[in-house]
Amino acid sequence: MNKLRTAYFGLLVVTLGLVSCGNSDEHKVDAKFTEYIQRFQDEAAKHGKNLDLINGGLIVEFADLKDGVAGLCHYEKPIRIEIDKTYWDAISKYADADLMKENLLFHELGHGFLGRKHLNSTLENGDWKSIMCGGDKINDRSWNINYHGVRRAYYVDELFNESTVAPTYSSLQLLADTTGYTNVLYRLNFNTALKADAGWDIKETTDYSTTITTDGKLNFKSKINQSYLVSLDTPTTFSSNFSYELTIENLAGNAADQYGIIFGVIPAGSTANNAPIEYFNISNGKKMFMGNRTCYSFFTELDELKILPAGKNKLKVFKIGSMIYYFINNSYVYCSEIVTTASLNKFGFMVPAQGTVLVDNFIISQPKISGAPTRVKQSQPLQFEITPIGSTTQNTVLNQ
Numbered sequence: 001m002n003k004l005r006t007a008y009f010g011l012l013v014v015t016l017g018l019v020s021c022g023n024s025d026e027h028k029v030d031a032k033f034t035e036y037i038q039r040f041q042d043e044a045a046k047h048g049k050n051l052d053l054i055n056g057g058l059i060v061e062f063a064d065l066k067d068g069v070a071g072l073c074h075y076e077k078p079i080r081i082e083i084d085k086t087y088w089d090a091i092s093k094y095a096d097a098d099l100m101k102e103n104l105l106f107h108e109l110g111h112g113f114l115g116r117k118h119l120n121s122t123l124e125n126g127d128w129k130s131i132m133c134g135g136d137k138i139n140d141r142s143w144n145i146n147y148h149g150v151r152r153a154y155y156v157d158e159l160f161n162e163s164t165v166a167p168t169y170s171s172l173q174l175l176a177d178t179t180g181y182t183n184v185l186y187r188l189n190f191n192t193a194l195k196a197d198a199g200w201d202i203k204e205t206t207d208y209s210t211t212i213t214t215d216g217k218l219n220f221k222s223k224i225n226q227s228y229l230v231s232l233d234t235p236t237t238f239s240s241n242f243s244y245e246l247t248i249e250n251l252a253g254n255a256a257d258q259y260g261i262i263f264g265v266i267p268a269g270s271t272a273n274n275a276p277i278e279y280f281n282i283s284n285g286k287k288m289f290m291g292n293r294t295c296y297s298f299f300t301e302l303d304e305l306k307i308l309p310a311g312k313n314k315l316k317v318f319k320i321g322s323m324i325y326y327f328i329n330n331s332y333v334y335c336s337e338i339v340t341t342a343s344l345n346k347f348g349f350m351v352p353a354q355g356t357v358l359v360d361n362f363i364i365s366q367p368k369i370s371g372a373p374t375r376v377k378q379s380q381p382l383q384f385e386i387t388p389i390g391s392t393t394q395n396t397v398l399n400q
């Protein structure tokens with residue numbers, strides 16, 4: 001965030017300057033920030049801008065910032081940046097801590113040394129256009145920037161050059177080949193309560209219930225104030241390309257409740273709560289969220305008009321190489337790298353707290369190998385796992 005009333009602030013600085021004889025060359029940077037300042041300086045050099053932030057005038061310090069603010073840049077001499085200690089400690093616990101910290105420092109240094117103001121426009125796929133998003137909220141959208149994978153290079157280029165052309169991944173033109181995924185490995189139609197049809201045990205517990213509806217869908221009802229990850233353990237693990245789809249309905253949920261599909265792996269000794277599970281959630285408020293459970297928060301939040309609120313939505317992903325391609329009701333909407341590098345064996349869905357979802361047409365496929373017979377392995381025994389988790393949204397990124 002930049003300090004809004006720059007003029008008044010400038011006046012204040014001048015006043016303080018007269019009183020305290022401030023030194024514009026003062027360099028006082030908490031050691032926790034040095035690495036990111038060095039990276040910014042290196043990136044600046046690559047982009048034709050020579051800065052001396054390692055020895056020159058700069059103050060970067062921890063502070064206790066209020067009102068959901070992660071960082072503040074004060075236009076003083078030298079530039080002074082405050083980073084909220086609570087937020088820093090919170091993001092430090094997650095697998096993407098390094099990227100989150102770089103994102104935050106680069107944003108504040110962008111204010112201080114590149115003359116960048118907040119920019120809240122978006123790319124064709126709905127991604128924020130710039131790492132400089134912030135300030136006054138737009139449609140109450142969270143400030144989460146998908147700063148992972150190929151996106152980092154674009155956001156850094158854009159930081160130093162606002163005229164950077166939109167990256168190819170941001171087009172809604174699908175650039176991957178998703179044809180030929182006709183080798184169905186697992187299919188569940190939920191027509192009966194038999195394990196081969198239903199996948200999950202049909203039962204009533206104090207915390208949840210599963211039933212098969214008269215029109216052949218799995219009804220999962222949560223009775224607790226926590227969300228559920230509901231996954232099947234496939235006997236075969238997936239390391240190559242696959243598609244995974246199901247239809248899901250949340251008839252009576254609040255507009256903000258998130259529900260959707262999950263896929264990943266639960267390593268030995270891990271709990272599903274922090275395992276590398278990818279998720280692709282939607283809400284009846286027509287929002288889409290994607291991410292990985294090891295990360296601080298969802299990557300970004302998108303408005304998706306293809307979502308049918310309280311209706312039957314078909315969610316489908318193709319994992320092709322390192323990318324996941326996301327589809328809502330057969331329309332391509334987004335792509336992003338898969339975080340999980342291990343072979344996957346967990347496929348399922350997410351249920352909001354106290355929510356009920358109806359699931360149907362669960363299918364995992366791979367590309368058909370010519371000449372090989374198509375085999376459906378649904379008759380193999382499937383293990384399943386039902387794990388309550390703290391929240392579906394995890395956290396949101398604070399204003400920068």
Ligand SMILES: [Zn+2]
Nearest residue numbers: 001002134400
């Ligand atoms: Zn800012």
